[in-house]
Amino acid sequence: MTSDKTSHTKTATYLADIRERVGRIVVGQDVVVERTLIALLTSGHLLLEGMPGLAKTLLVNTISKALHLDFRRVQFTIDLLPSDILGTEILDEKSGEFRTHQGPIFTNLLLTDEINRAAPKVQGALLESMQERKVTLGAETFSLPTPFLVIATQNPIEQSGTFELPEAQLDRFMLCHRLGYPKPEEEEEILRRNLKLGVEKKGEGAVARTEFDLVTDNAVGTPQDLVDAMEATHEIHVSEVLLKHVVDIVERTRNHPDLEMGCSPRAGISLLKASRARALIQGRNYAIPEDIFALAEDVCLHRIRLSYEALAEGKTPQAVLQKILNDSIS
Amino acid sequence: MMKALLFFLISSLCSFSQTKAPLGLPETLEEIYIPGPKVEVIPRTNNDSPLVIRILKIKPAENGFRYDLEIYALDPGTHRISEFLHYATDRSPVQSLDATFEVTTTHPLDTLPKPSDPEPVELEKLGGYKNLIIVLGIFWLLIFLAIIFYRKKYGTDLVVEKPLPTLHEKLQVLVSVASQGEINDQQQANLERLILGHWKEQIPEIDSLTPARALVELRSHPEASPLILKLEEWLHAPNTKLSREEFLPLLSPYVEK
Numbered sequence: 001m002t003s004d005k006t007s008h009t010k011t012a013t014y015l016a017d018i019r020e021r022v023g024r025i026v027v028g029q030d031v032v033v034e035r036t037l038i039a040l041l042t043s044g045h046l047l048l049e050g051m052p053g054l055a056k057t058l059l060v061n062t063i064s065k066a067l068h069l070d071f072r073r074v075q076f077t078i079d080l081l082p083s084d085i086l087g088t089e090i091l092d093e094k095s096g097e098f099r100t101h102q103g104p105i106f107t108n109l110l111l112t113d114e115i116n117r118a119a120p121k122v123q124g125a126l127l128e129s130m131q132e133r134k135v136t137l138g139a140e141t142f143s144l145p146t147p148f149l150v151i152a153t154q155n156p157i158e159q160s161g162t163f164e165l166p167e168a169q170l171d172r173f174m175l176c177h178r179l180g181y182p183k184p185e186e187e188e189e190i191l192r193r194n195l196k197l198g199v200e201k202k203g204e205g206a207v208a209r210t211e212f213d214l215v216t217d218n219a220v221g222t223p224q225d226l227v228d229a230m231e232a233t234h235e236i237h238v239s240e241v242l243l244k245h246v247v248d249i250v251e252r253t254r255n256h257p258d259l260e261m262g263c264s265p266r267a268g269i270s271l272l273k274a275s276r277a278r279a280l281i282q283g284r285n286y287a288i289p290e291d292i293f294a295l296a297e298d299v300c301l302h303r304i305r306l307s308y309e310a311l312a313e314g315k316t317p318q319a320v321l322q323k324i325l326n327d328s329i330s
Numbered sequence: 331m332m333k334a335l336l337f338f339l340i341s342s343l344c345s346f347s348q349t350k351a352p353l354g355l356p357e358t359l360e361e362i363y364i365p366g367p368k369v370e371v372i373p374r375t376n377n378d379s380p381l382v383i384r385i386l387k388i389k390p391a392e393n394g395f396r397y398d399l400e401i402y403a404l405d406p407g408t409h410r411i412s413e414f415l416h417y418a419t420d421r422s423p424v425q426s427l428d429a430t431f432e433v434t435t436t437h438p439l440d441t442l443p444k445p446s447d448p449e450p451v452e453l454e455k456l457g458g459y460k461n462l463i464i465v466l467g468i469f470w471l472l473i474f475l476a477i478i479f480y481r482k483k484y485g486t487d488l489v490v491e492k493p494l495p496t497l498h499e500k501l502q503v504l505v506s507v508a509s510q511g512e513i514n515d516q517q518q519a520n521l522e523r524l525i526l527g528h529w530k531e532q533i534p535e536i537d538s539l540t541p542a543r544a545l546v547e548l549r550s551h552p553e554a555s556p557l558i559l560k561l562e563e564w565l566h567a568p569n570t571k572l573s574r575e576e577f578l579p580l581l582s583p584y585v586e587k
Contacts, residue, residue, distance in 0.1 A: 237568040244519035288562045289522065290545040297542065325541040329527035330497055 011232040012283040017220045019281075021066045025214050026059045027193065028186030035177045035298060036063055036151065038277040040226075041233045044174025044270060045130050045150040047115075047302065052155065054179045058211050060111045060151050067226055068219030069108035070145065076118035078161065082125035089138045100137050105129055108145050115152040116162040126150070127169050147226065167261065167305060174270045175295070176302035229280070236276035237286040245289055245328075246271050249296060252324045253303075258310035259320060263303050271299045296325055350432045351403050357431075358386070358400050362411075365394035365426050369415045380405030381431065383414050403433035497527055505581045518565055525561060529554040556580070 015037060022033045032048070036059070039046040048056055057073060064071030074085060087103035104110065105126070115123060129135050133144045152173070154165075170176070182190060197209040246268050254262030275291035282291075297318070306317055351357035371383045380403070387398040399411070412427040495503075504521040507513050513521065529548050530537050536544045536551070548554045557580050563570050564577045 237566070239566040239568075240515040241519045241522060241565045244516055245523070248519065248523075286566045286568055288566050289526065290542075290549060293542040293545050322540055329523045329530060329541060 008232060008280075008285055011225075011229045011280065014221045014225045014229060015281050018063070018066050021220050022059065022062045025062045025211055026055050027189045028182040029055060029059055029179075032056075032059060032177060032179060033063065034278070034281055035175050036060070036149075037281060038274050038295075039151070039174055040067070040147060040149050041230050041277040041280065042174065042273040043147065043149075043230075044273065045152070045172065047170070047173040047176040048151060048153045048179055049156050049176060050153070050179025051181070054181070055211070056151075056153050056179070057111060057113070058215075060109055061212065062215050064109040065215050065217055066220045067108075068223060069147070069226075071109040071111070072104040072107040073111040073113065074104050075113045076115050076122070078117060078119060080118045080122050082122050085122060085126055086129065086135050087137050098138065100140060100142075102137070102142065103135075105135060106142070106145060108147055108149065110148075110150045112150060112152045114155055114162075116154050116164055118163065120163050123163065123165060123169060127172050131172055147230070167303070170302045171264055171266055173302065175274060175298040177298050178301075233273075233277045233280050235285075236279050238272060238276060239286065242275070242287055242289070242292070243272070245292055246275075248328055249292065249300070249325065252328060253300060253321070256320065256324055258307055258315055259304050260307040261303075261305040263300050267300055267303045271295060274299060293325060297321060349401075349429070350434055351401065353403055353406055353433050353435050356400055356402050358398065359411075359429075359431075360398045361389075362397045362399055362427070362429060363391055363394060364397060364415075364424060366417060366424075368395055368418045369397070369424050370418045372414055372416050379414070380407065380433070381409050381411075381414055383411070401431055403431065406433045406435045406439055408432045497524060497531065500524055501528055508581060509578055522561055522565055525557065529558065 018037065019030065019033050023030065026033070036046060038044070040063075050056065060073075061071055063069075074080075083103065085103050085105050087101050087106070089098040090101050091097075092099045112126065115126075129144065130148075130150050133146075133148055135142050135144060156178075181187075194211070197211070197213070199206045200209045200213060249271070250263045250265075250268045252262075253259055253267075256262065271292060272287075274295045275287040278291045278295060279285070279287040301317055301321055304317055304321065306315060306320065310320065349357060349359055368388060369385075371385060374382070382402040382404060384400045385397055386400050389396045389398075401411075403409075409431050411429045411431055412424040415424045415427070416422060417424065501521070501524045504513070504517055504524060507517055508521060526545060526548065529551070530541075530544045533548075533551065533554070536547050539547060548558055560577055560580055
């Protein structure tokens with residue numbers, strides 16, 4: 001019992017250190033850091049919706065360095081091919097044999113910028129690999145590295161020339177977090193830090209330093225610490241009463257008159273798994289309703305679809321979901 | 331003398347002339363001399379008349395008139411024109427005209443199609459709906475009155491809906507079940523949600539927040555947090571040392587209210 005408690009405290013400290021490390025470089029994105037850790041601890045995937053310039057790439061880069069994980073970034077465009085992500089077989093002229101070239105998906109943290117800009121076949125190839133955690137190139141099947149986490153981004157404004165992810169594909173993302181602009185005081189801090197960056201001399205020239213230059217390779221803990229944290233997540237206690245809460249919310253989304261499509265069973269599973277991870281991050285060994293309600297929007301909102309009547313009445317999915325959550329506690 | 335002879339010859343020629351016409355087509359006979367006063371066509375009284383004659387023009391002549399006639403033949407055969415005319419003055423038959431009109435057919439007579447006699451058909455009712463409307467009106471009124479009286483008799487059960495229990499009422503029911511020690515998992519979940527909802531309503535600055543934010547605030551609120559944290563421990567914590575007996579007194583304020 002004491003050993004369990006010590007291990008639990010150690011894991012909580014490890015996760016707090018990661019958040020602190022990221023907070024040194026990225027200002028005011030504490031919730032996104034938490035969501036990224038939740039996705040990482042539960043082997044889920046994360047979709048971020050937000051405007052450009054909200055430090056998404058910096059955030060993921062910082063987290064990967066803090067966790068000592070491999071990180072790659074792919075900018076999705078209309079002319080991207082599945083082989084550009086997954087890899088392909090190349091003919092080696094010297095040996096006359098095909099050589100496998102693994103694509104950027106073979107990494108721990110994959111940031112796919114503007115996932116909705118790529119053609120559906122590319123989206124499909126990526127999302128299949130996300131689900132199966134395997135990639136087949138030619139006749140050979142390769143397992144993806146562990147841990148494997150995809151963080152995809154979407155720009156909610158520019159819709160021309162994009163391919164909206166269908167509900168079935170969206171369902172594969174455990175969480176979809178909507179990034180907001182930083183608060184005024186956070187924005188001030190961003191500017192203050194940026195002013196102090198200075199210039200880095202390189203050879204005879206110099207270049208203005210960016211926030212990326214602050215990211216160090218010093219990891220927080222070891223890869224084993226991450227494995228321990230993942231194991232600890234699965235040991236977080238979930239009561240029967242909490243299961244009832246999850247089922248209640250999922251059921252309400254399915255029966256609500258303003259919703260054409262409610263949450264899938266996968267949404268319930270994701271909500272529960274994410275609640276466990278959040279409880280661990282918050283330093284508890286059991287999940288509570290607060291975890292469910294805090295994560296409900298990120299887990300459920302991208303999985304529900306408004307009815308035509310509700311759309312005609314000018315309702316938003318966010319407002320309907322908040323109404324459902326409000327109704328569940330009244 | 332010569333004039334009289336010429337007149338006799340012409341009239342004789344006209345009297346004995348025979349004209350042919352195919353069945354159904356009109357034929358015009360001109361300059362038909364009929365001595366005596368003016369003649370007119372005998373009106374047809376039925377559909378059996380084999381010829382239909384129209385007088386196109388009447389020209390005065392010595393001791394009589396010359397007529398231009400148009401004849402429609404309806405029945406094949408040879409017909410005397412005089413049978414269809416009479417004098418206008420006394421309606422006496424015209425005897426002095428021997429002219430005949432032959433109606434010819436291309437096909438043999440016995441092969442000609444005869445129009446069948448239309449059978450009289452009784453028309454649908456075109457009027458007399460007044461009685462029907464009165465009967466239907468009475469019938470409708472009886473049903474209407476029956477509905478009104480039925481609703482008056484049993485209406486109280488149908489119209490008055492039971493008001494939905496308020497949050498407080500629902501809470502009281504569950505608290506009393508909990509105090510009796512018979513509360514199941516579903517009821518425990520409902521109890522927790524209702525307590526959270528109750529406190530959210532009680533504190534206006536929290537009530538305006540989203541449920542997610544409200545729960546965070548409630549856990550640190552000086553009034554709400556003691557109960558909510560204990561409730562969390564009782565319902566969710568593994569191997570909790572908090573017994574039901576220790577927790578239930580915290581719910582007593584909800585029963586008394």
